[in-house]
Amino acid sequence: MENKKTAVIGGGASGLIAAYFAAENTRVTLFEKQKKIGRKILVTGNGRCNITNKNIDKSRYHGHNPEFTESIFSQFGLAETEKFFSSVGIPLIEENDGKLFPASLQASIVTKVFEYELTRRNVNVQLHRKIDKIIPENNKLRLITAGHDGEIFDSVILACGSRAFPAAGASTSGYELASALGHKIYEPFPVILPLNIPVKALHTLQGIKWDCGVKVLYNERCTASSMDELLFTAYGISGPAALKISRSVNEHILSGRIPDISLDFFPSLDEPDLKNLLNNLFIDKNRKLSFALLGILKEKMPEVILSLSGIDHEKRCGALSEKDREKILSSMKNFRITPGKPRGFEEAVAAAGGVAVDEINPATMESKLIKNLFITGELLDIDGDSGGFNLQFAWSTGAIAGMAQR
Ligand SMILES: Cc1cc2nc3c(=O)[nH]c(=O)nc-3n(C[C@H](O)[C@H](O)[C@H](O)COP(=O)(O)OP(=O)(O)OC[C@H]3O[C@@H](n4cnc5c(N)ncnc54)[C@H](O)[C@@H]3O)c2cc1C
Structure with missing residues (x-):
């Protein structure tokens, strides 16, 4: 093995696979600020x-330059990922919507296998080591941690992740390290999370789940849509249907635009069919409207939906x-609600924003600003849809950054 020294900062998904491949040709030290590697992988x-x-x-990817992903996946895409996991003893199985999971359906096997493989490849894993500063010195990089002497590496892979979901250790550390080296950071915002809908009457539907067609509309132009289960909560909406549109909603709001959310409670019925169904429900002239609608909606839904649409449900x-x-x-097919302030990073599965990818060479993940610095993972200004x-x-x-170490 050659003497070149590589440091990986961050023992999450991106840093672990980078360390695995970098260890093929270099001596690797992985720094993780938490007491364990892969804490986010576990959740x-x-x-x-x-x-x-x-x-x-x-x-399926978003950011200021999602085209960046094309080059990435042409080098290390789905086939290479399946092959990699199979080679380390984690065959994948497919569930609905093309989602692939470890055959054991346990996230813990992924971190355990990385622990095993990195040990086998002599990666020096340093836990509880938060890197506070990266100082470029003659094309090498000095890493500074509180309480330790600075250590010099030939190259550094910055894989600190985003600030989404601090309960698994996420922080702003990666943005700070990259920004201190001159990288442009697009302001991160939380994505794939529930939405506040500040309408008290709607909150009484808390706990109800309903398969909905959901659209985000700004000036009546659709900017995102989903067809999935919606969960009404004490503050607004959650469930896969809401999480899927949350990026578009939050992006509008954080840019000072207030979009509309349109709910279609019967996405599998077109308007004429639903009209026929409703007319049949209304045959008994003495029934109250809200009672008649209980034939096709759950308890409480008719009162809330009708009154919020300005319809007398007692009629x-x-x-x-x-x-x-x-x-x-129209209230069944195109029920309009207005989102409130975005909820926080605490509940977010991912963060949009991050290091501008125009400053990264996609062939190697090397920074175009700092020689021998490589930046990977969610720290970059690319975020994907939910689903893997x-x-x-x-x-x-x-993987690309790891393989570039030689
Ligand atoms: C609840 C939840 C569920 C999710 N489910 C899925 C899913 O099923 N499928 C999917 O595709 N995505 C999922 N995601 C998103 C996915 O987990 C992330 O996109 C992915 O883990 C990002 O990998 P990363 O290596 O870039 O960052 P991370 O996994 O966040 O790793 C970064 C690591 O760097 C460490 N670190 C940060 N700063 C420093 C420092 N200065 N010094 C040393 N160490 C540092 C952190 O402690 C952390 O361990 C989920 C996210 C959450 C929160």
Whole structure:
């Protein structure tokens, strides 16, 4: 083995795979500020680790330059990821929507295998070591940690992750280290998280789950949509349908625009079919409207949806005018709510924003500003949809940076 020394800062998905590959040709030290490696990996996919997705494509990624992912995945994409995990003893199995998981359905196997493989490859893993500063010196890099002498490395892979989900140790450290070296940081914001809807009446639906078509509209232009389960909560909406549109909603709000959210409670029925269904429900002239609608909605939903749409839910079906019927139909297919202030990084699965990728060479992940500095993973200004896309970006960028060490 050659004497070149590589440091990896961050023992998350991206740093672990980077260390694995870098150890093929260099002496690697991995610095992790927490007491264990891979803490965020353990919470992924509800403890099952949705490692990647069969539908990896640049359209599933966001940021100021999502085209960056094209070059990344052409070097280390889905096939290479499946092959890598299989080679370390973690075959993947497919679930719905192309999601791939370890066959054991346990995230803990992923961190355990990395622990084993890094030991086997003589990677020096330093836990409880937070890197506070990176100082470039004659094309090498000196790493500074409180209480330790600075140590010089031939190259450094910065894989500190984003500030999403601090409960698993996420922080702003990576942005600070990159920014201190002159890198441009796009302001991070939380994505893939629940949404505040500041309408008290809606909060009474707390706990109700409903399969919905959801659209984000700004000036009536659709900027995101999803078709999935929505969960009403004490503050707004959650569940996969809400998480999937949260990026677009938060991006609008943080840019000073207030979008509308449109809910379609019957996405599998077109308007004429739903109209027929409603007309049948309204045949008994003496029934109250809210009672009649309990034939197709859950308890509480008719009162809340109708009153928020300005419809008298106490009205008898016999008293409904044609205009009333149109309004009811519209409240079922296009129920409008307005989101409030974004919720915090504490609940976010990922962060948008981060280090500008125009300053990174996608062939190696090397910084275009600082020689021998490599930047990978969620710290970069790329965020993926939920469903395995964020881990895939972390694996791919980490692997590319690791293989570039020689
Ligand atoms: C609840 C939850 C569920 C998720 N589920 C999925 C999923 O199923 N599929 C999917 O694709 N994505 C999922 N994600 C997103 C995915 O986990 C991240 O995109 C991915 O882990 C990012 O990898 P990373 O290596 O860039 O950063 P991280 O995994 O965050 O690793 C960064 C590491 O760097 C360390 N560090 C930071 N600063 C320093 C420093 N100065 N010195 C030393 N160490 C430092 C941190 O302690 C951390 O261990 C989930 C995220 C969350 C929060």
